Amino acid sequence: MNLTNICVVKDLLSRYGFNFSKGLGQNFIVNPNICPQIAEYGNASSGWGILEIGTGVGVLTKELAIRADKVSAVEIDERLMPVLAETLREFNNIKIYNEDVMKADLKKIINDDFGGLRTAVCANLPYYITSPVIMLLLESRLPVESITVMVQKEAAQRLCAKVGSREAGAITVGVNYYGTVTSLFDVSRGNFMPSPNVDSAVIRIDIDKNPRLDPDEEKFFFKMVKAGFSQRRKTLANGLYSLLGIAKSDVYSALRDLGISESVRMEALDMEQLIALSLGLMMKEN
Numbered sequence: 625m626n627l628t629n630i631c632v633v634k635d636l637l638s639r640y641g642f643n644f645s646k647g648l649g650q651n652f653i654v655n656p657n658i659c660p661q662i663a664e665y666g667n668a669s670s671g672w673g674i675l676e677i678g679t680g681v682g683v684l685t686k687e688l689a690i691r692a693d694k695v696s697a698v699e700i701d702e703r704l705m706p707v708l709a710e711t712l713r714e715f716n717n718i719k720i721y722n723e724d725v726m727k728a729d730l731k732k733i734i735n736d737d738f739g740g741l742r743t744a745v746c747a748n749l750p751y752y753i754t755s756p757v758i759m760l761l762l763e764s765r766l767p768v769e770s771i772t773v774m775v776q777k778e779a780a781q782r783l784c785a786k787v788g789s790r791e792a793g794a795i796t797v798g799v800n801y802y803g804t805v806t807s808l809f810d811v812s813r814g815n816f817m818p819s820p821n822v823d824s825a826v827i828r829i830d831i832d833k834n835p836r837l838d839p840d841e842e843k844f845f846f847k848m849v850k851a852g853f854s855q856r857r858k859t860l861a862n863g864l865y866s867l868l869g870i871a872k873s874d875v876y877s878a879l880r881d882l883g884i885s886e887s888v889r890m891e892a893l894d895m896e897q898l899i900a901l902s903l904g905l906m907m908k909e910n
């Protein structure tokens with residue numbers, strides 16, 4: 625079945641009485657060139673198991689299953705289960721979990737389904753949970769080598785921004801802490817059914833094998849980063865004092881130790897400075 629042919633997909637969905645849910649970010653890809661590219665950039669090949677988030681009618685799932693050894697996909701919408709049973713019936717290397725990705729036990733899915741295979745995540749993510757899903761995948765330290773996702777173009781710009789620039793946010797620091805981000809290609813809104821109000825882009829995060837901080841340090845680092853960026857107009861000392869209760873004098877002295885101006889804002893610090901600052905503040909806390 626050609627899942628990028630609008631008439632075929634419309635007919636399929638009407639047979640199952642399916643209406644698109646805006647709340648679940650259901651914009652399905654209908655350009656035949658996009659999913660093969662996501663699959664190829666996303667490491668879908670022999671020797672790999674791919675975890676997909678949000679299958680829709682299975683247009684990307686299929687391209688992943690053609691290339692990879694195994695595909696496990698998490699899809700929240702129960703109404704899509706009978707549709708997928710039809711569209712993916714010719715494949716015996718796909719497993720669908722009818723679950724919310726934010727609640728699913730992804731570690732168990734990967735361990736149970738992909739024993740011995742290298743693992744990657746590929747998805748056309750629902751827009752409403754882009755950052756939480758990416759942070760969940762990274763923070764839970766899944767045994768995953770790369771995350772290749774289509775996201776809203778503005779989100780892609782933020783993800784790919786330079787840490788230490790105005791465009792950066794907490795999510796930028798998050799992805800750059802765990803790995804390296806690459807912007808792959810843009811996808812305009814006309815390539816989806818229904819067509820969203822925004823354009824999209826595909827990015828890949830290649831995850832570093834070794835964490836840079838130990839778990840306690842990492843926890844403190846992200847607490848500091850989230851606090852600093854949630855009050856980005858304030859100076860760092862004011863933001864950390866009001867949200868985390870860290871004494872301004874401690875922030876000033878940690879900044880002085882690093883040779884950084886006391887009036888700095890978090891967005892001006894690069895990755896090494898952020899890590900050094902969090903270690904410095906942690907020492908003052910203890």
Ligand code: SAM
Nearest residue numbers: 651652653678679680699700701724725748750
């Ligand atoms: N992969 C398909 C494609 O590219 O055409 C569908 C992508 S669509 C942008 C996002 C999909 O994620 C939808 O099928 C939606 O039902 C599903 N979804 C939304 N929220 C989810 C959640 N919390 N957990 C799992 N799947 C979710």
